[in-house]
Each structure stands twice: as structure tokens, then as C-alpha cells.
Amino acid sequence: MKAPAVDYVRPRSLTQAVGLLAHASVEARVMAGGQSLMAMMNLRLATPGLLIDIARLPELMSVTDDADAVTFGACVTHAAIEDDRVPDPSRGLMPRVAATLAYRAIRNRGTIGGSLALADPAAEWPAVLAALDAELTLLGPSGRRSLKCAEFATGIFETRLAADEIIETVRVAKLSATARWGYLKLCRKSGEFATALAIVVADPGRGCSRVVIGAANGAPMALVDTAELVAAGRRDPEALRSAVAADLDRAAERHFDDFQRNVHAAAAMRAVQQVLA
């Protein structure tokens, strides 16, 4: 189908974009790469009255690289990350993830901030950036605020982003030289949304270790027992398997069926094994 009638504006600055969003008299949607929003509009699942196109705002396309972190503008594309055209704080994890995300034609336009703001439960960045303990800056009419990525998504397509806020940056602390990561995406065809998604980041140098699964009937889910064993360097597969099972058991509200339980457990175990290998 075709997108419904809509008004369109391309603001010249982020401040102007926030102003337009705050004062719109119709339902306004911010469009970054538009790779999900346009599909949703074509399918008439989204019918905004006004599109605010932020994809070309220079302040959202910039990346700053300082001593301990890399700060990505929200409109940095997946392809820029895949190609290492921007600095990588994650010792290869982020470029690897970007390369598995949809298709190149989508990655050329789709953005890191757009993916976070949409909060598709099966999307890669919400889970990966939670595992990397990234921090977001959100800009609204009353100013800026920061939020941990792990606390940003609250459910399926639900986030803490207020209706008048725009994601400005994503700050990812640099992993230390001793860090290891594991990443496993299970899907039936390259580039599809994940059936299961597991990310493990173990960084003894910074004293942190995280295991996060995506595509998990809700916001990305931290496997805390599993992360503790990974931090302790436990390699015993039985112990790891029961930790994963305990973590999945605690999430009764996600109503995993048997297939989902198995596939999430398998993805988590394989990602953990990449770290311990």
C-alpha cells in the first residue's frame, strides 16, 4: 500500500525539531532513517499528521571520541558502524551487530537512535546497547536528561521517551583491553528480525559483566545469575545452564512458550561460550 497523506518538515536544527514536536497540533512523528516508520505508514499501521525529518541534522550525525567513551549522534547509520567509518568503543561488537542487522539497503538509511526510539522487541541495538551499558541523552523543550539504555525500553515498542523528546546521543564507554564479548542472533534468513538474540559482555578490566537477551516478549532482558557466573569465569556448562534456566524462570510475566524458552537458552549458552572459549 501507499503511505497516507501527511505533512512533512525538515528542520534546520535539533532545537527547531524539538520545538516543532512540542507545538504540533496534529500527531507528529520524528523520522530518522524512516526504515520502520515508512514501512508502518505504507501498511497504515502508523498514520501521523506530521513527519519531522531529522535524518540530515549535522549535530545528530556527528561522533565524538574521547578518552573513555564514544558518543554517537542518534542519526549515525548502521552501515557507518558496520564499515568502521565511526570509532568503535566495543572492540568489534558493534560493527559485528550492525552487519547482521536487516539488509545493506536498510542499513544505509536506518539509524541507531531510530532503532532505540522504536524499541522493536526483536531489534538488535536496544539489547546490545543495554549490554554495553550505554547512556542516552534525550532533548526536550525543558532541556536535556540522561538515561541508561538498559532502563530506556519498558516494553514492546514502549520506552521512557516523552512525546516531546528526541534522542540526541548514545554514549558507549570503551571496553578495556581485557574485555570479551559474545553475540548470537538466531533467525531463519540473514537479515530477518531475530527469533532469539543474546549478547554477553565481560570486561574484567572495568569490573563489569552483562548478559542480555532480546526478542524476549518485551524489553531486553538481563540474565543476572548468568552474568555473575560469567564474571566469576565459571566454565562449567551445567552450572551455566542452570543459571540461564533460573534467569528465564524468573521472567514469568513474559510467558515464554517451550520453543521460546529453548531457543533463548540455546542462544544465551552459545553467546556465553564465545566469551569463555
Add this chain to the structure above:
Amino acid sequence: MTTIRFRINGNVVADEVPPRLSLADFLRERRNLTGTHLGCEHGVCGACTVLVDGEPARSCLMLAVACDDRTVETIEGFADDAVMAALRRNFHQHHALQCGFCTPAMLITACDLIRRGRAGSERNIREGLAGNICRCTGYTNIVTAIAEAGKEIASEVRHGQ
């Protein structure tokens, strides 16, 4: 209506468009560039792939208004492009099309794969084509044609042509 001005296949084009108009519909209906095909219209089939600022993009997932000041290349372009010439020749030779509906976008995607050095193995080519669906399922010959075109281009580069 919004006035836009951008370059299509080397020509500067200006027009008034409603914001809802996709780049794909603009190309097909306003410019008669019907080599860009529309299959699913939600970014899955890949038939509408064109180059925007030199990079593959889904023209069904871009508004024409968002292309203001950009450069678009469709399958009707590529007149002096050595990679595209090699691809056309090899698609012909290896019978890499059946109904032809997916072909323009297959060629554009393949051109990008070769230019980025991602056509060196069957695995790379198949991964690179994951976003372009051929409903005749003629992938075997498409992959062969791209691999052969990639080899030709690589040997031309080695021989400094």
C-alpha cells in the same frame, strides 16, 4: 505540495510533490522510470532498490521529499559503469533471470557488492542478496553471474585497465 530538486541519473529534476509520495512512485509515475519495481512496498522484497547518494536504498521506504538535494541512480542510469556492464553481460550469459521482476534491483545490489569488495565468495554474495527476493527462486544463476562479473572486474583492476 513541496518543491524538490534532485539529480536522477545525472539529470537535475525539479517537481512539486505531495509529501506522502514515495521515491519509487515518483520515479515510476512522474519520471516514467519503470525499471524500478514495486513488490511488497514495506522494505522486504528489495525489488525497488536504487542508489541514493551512491548507496543502495529502498525507494519504497523513502519519501520523494526526503530526496531533495540528493543524487539518485536507477537501473536506467549506469550508462558508462564498467561494473554494471560486466553484470549485464554475465546475467545474460548465465541466464540469471527468469521473469525479470527482481532483476533491476538484483543488478543494483550486485553492483554495490562488487564495488565494496563483497562479491569474493558465494557466502558473501548470498548474504549480500538476502534482502532481494527472487520469486522464481533463480538464485543459483544469479550468484554465479555476480561471482563471474566480480572476477572480471577484479582482473581488469589487476591489469590496470
